[in-house]
Amino acid sequence: MADRYLNFTGTAPGRFLTRRLGLPQPAPLRRWSAEHPHFTGQLLHFTAGTSAYRKELSEILSRTGLDVRGSLSGTDTDRPVGVVVDATAVTGLDALAEVHAALHPVVRSVAANGRVIVLGAPPSADDHHQAAVQQGLEGFVRSLGKEIGRGRTVNLVRVAGPVTAAESTLRFLLSPRSAYISGQVLAVGAEAAESTAPDDWEQPLAGRTALITGAARGIGEAVATTLARDGAQVVLLDVPSAEADLAKVAERLGGRALPLDITADDAGERIAAFTADSDGLDVLVHNAGITRDRRLANMPAERWSSVLDVNLASVLGTTDTLLKAGAVRRGGSIVATASIAGIAGNTGQTNYAASKAGIVGLVRSLAPRALAEHGVTVNAVAPGFIETKMTAAVPLFIREAGRRMNSLGQGGLPVDVAETTAWFASPGSGAVNGQVVRVCGQSLLGA
Numbered sequence: 001m002a003d004r005y006l007n008f009t010g011t012a013p014g015r016f017l018t019r020r021l022g023l024p025q026p027a028p029l030r031r032w033s034a035e036h037p038h039f040t041g042q043l044l045h046f047t048a049g050t051s052a053y054r055k056e057l058s059e060i061l062s063r064t065g066l067d068v069r070g071s072l073s074g075t076d077t078d079r080p081v082g083v084v085v086d087a088t089a090v091t092g093l094d095a096l097a098e099v100h101a102a103l104h105p106v107v108r109s110v111a112a113n114g115r116v117i118v119l120g121a122p123p124s125a126d127d128h129h130q131a132a133v134q135q136g137l138e139g140f141v142r143s144l145g146k147e148i149g150r151g152r153t154v155n156l157v158r159v160a161g162p163v164t165a166a167e168s169t170l171r172f173l174l175s176p177r178s179a180y181i182s183g184q185v186l187a188v189g190a191e192a193a194e195s196t197a198p199d200d201w202e203q204p205l206a207g208r209t210a211l212i213t214g215a216a217r218g219i220g221e222a223v224a225t226t227l228a229r230d231g232a233q234v235v236l237l238d239v240p241s242a243e244a245d246l247a248k249v250a251e252r253l254g255g256r257a258l259p260l261d262i263t264a265d266d267a268g269e270r271i272a273a274f275t276a277d278s279d280g281l282d283v284l285v286h287n288a289g290i291t292r293d294r295r296l297a298n299m300p301a302e303r304w305s306s307v308l309d310v311n312l313a314s315v316l317g318t319t320d321t322l323l324k325a326g327a328v329r330r331g332g333s334i335v336a337t338a339s340i341a342g343i344a345g346n347t348g349q350t351n352y353a354a355s356k357a358g359i360v361g362l363v364r365s366l367a368p369r370a371l372a373e374h375g376v377t378v379n380a381v382a383p384g385f386i387e388t389k390m391t392a393a394v395p396l397f398i399r400e401a402g403r404r405m406n407s408l409g410q411g412g413l414p415v416d417v418a419e420t421t422a423w424f425a426s427p428g429s430g431a432v433n434g435q436v437v438r439v440c441g442q443s444l445l446g447a
Helices: 006-011 012-021 054-062 093-103 127-149 162-175 218-229 240-253 268-276 299-324 338-344 348-375 396-404 414-427
Strands: 041-047 067-069 080-087 115-122 153-159 185-187 207-211 231-238 256-259 281-286 327-337 377-383 437-441
Touching: 006 012, 006 396, 012 115, 012 281, 012 396, 054 080, 054 127, 054 162, 054 231, 080 093, 080 207, 093 127, 115 127, 115 162, 127 153, 127 348, 153 162, 162 185, 162 240, 207 218, 218 231, 218 240, 218 281, 231 240, 240 256, 256 268, 256 327, 299 348, 327 348, 327 414, 338 348, 338 377, 338 437, 348 377, 377 414, 414 437
Parallel strands: 041 067, 041 080, 080 115, 115 153, 153 185, 207 231, 207 281, 231 256, 281 327, 327 377, 377 437
Antiparallel strands: none
C-alpha cells in the first residue's frame, strides 16, 4: 500500500503544511537501483585519537569509488555524501571530544540520504576508562541518528580485528543498500569464516547456492531476488499450497522451487537431499514465519504452538540437521529472521515475540560454535515496520503509527531486509558473526 503521507510531504503544499503544524517530514529514501547502484561524491574521513588503521582505512574507503577527503571543500551544492570517523583509538575523554570536534562543523553539510559512520573498538574488560568512552560512542551514534534527519543514517561499527575485515560492512553502509538501517551497532570480529573478499563486489555471490524459506512472496521473494541479483543460484522453499507462486518466482530468477512444509520432521533431510547435486548450500536463509495474534488470556494452545513451530522450532531443527550433515559449506552463512517484536515486545504477540526472541538467543549461542566447528557464520535480521500485505491489513491509525515511530519517519520495504541479508551472505562478511541487526529505520521501540 502506498504511503500517501510520505508522498504528500514531498509536495510544496505538503512541506509547508507539515512544517507549520510541526508534523514529521520524512525524506524519500534512495535505495539501490541498476541505474544508480552507488553514491557518488565526497566522503570525509576523520580520525579521533592516534589510530593504527589510518592508512588501511583510507585505502578501503578509496575502493568504494567515493572521493575521499580529509576536510570539507567545495560549494554548498557539493555536499559530502558521507562521513567516516575512526574512533577505534579513543580511550579517554580528550579523544572522545575529537569525535565531537570532527562532526560538529560538518554534520549539517551531509547530503540528504547521506551516511555517517563511526568506527569504534569493543569496550575493554580491563580498562574501565576505555570501556566508558567506547560505550559512550553508542549513545552518541543513537542520538545523532534521531536528530540528523533528511533520510541520513548514523551507525557504529566496532572493529575487533584487522580493519580490512570491515570492508564489506563499510561498503554496505556507504551504499544505497543500507537505506533503512540507522542507529545500529555492528561488530566485526577478530575471527572470520573461511572466506575472502569477492572477486567482484557487484556479484559477490557468484558460484554460490542459497536457499530461502518462505520465498513465494513478500520478504522471502525480495530476499531471493536480491541474492540472485548478487549472483547466487537460488533454491526457493515454501509450503505446498503456495507451489504455483513459488514456481513463478523460481522461473523468474532462474532458480529451483522446493515445495515443502518446513515444520515436517524430515524437512532438514529433504533440504539436504535436494541440494546435494550442488554439493550443499553456501547460504541458508530462515525467512518463513507466521503470526497468530491474540492477547495471552484469549490465546488457545494451537495459536501458540503453530507460531512457535514455524518461526522457531523449524529453524532449530533444520539448522541442526543441515550443520550435522555438512550441508552448509565452510565459508557459508546462516541468516535467520528475528523481529523488533522479539526485542521490544508487542501487545497481542506473546507467541510471535517469544519465537523471534528465540531467534536472537539461537544466533548468540550458535554463532561462535558454528564458526569454530563448521566455518559458518550465523546472524539475524530484525525487521521493524515493513510495507507488506500483512501490514497493509493493519488498521489505519496503528499502521500510521508504525510508519512514523522511527527516525526515518516511514516504513521500510521488503528489499531493505533483503539487502541486509545479502550483506550477511557475502563472502566478504566472514568476520560478521553473531549479529542481530535491526532493519527498522531506528524504531523508537526497544533498544
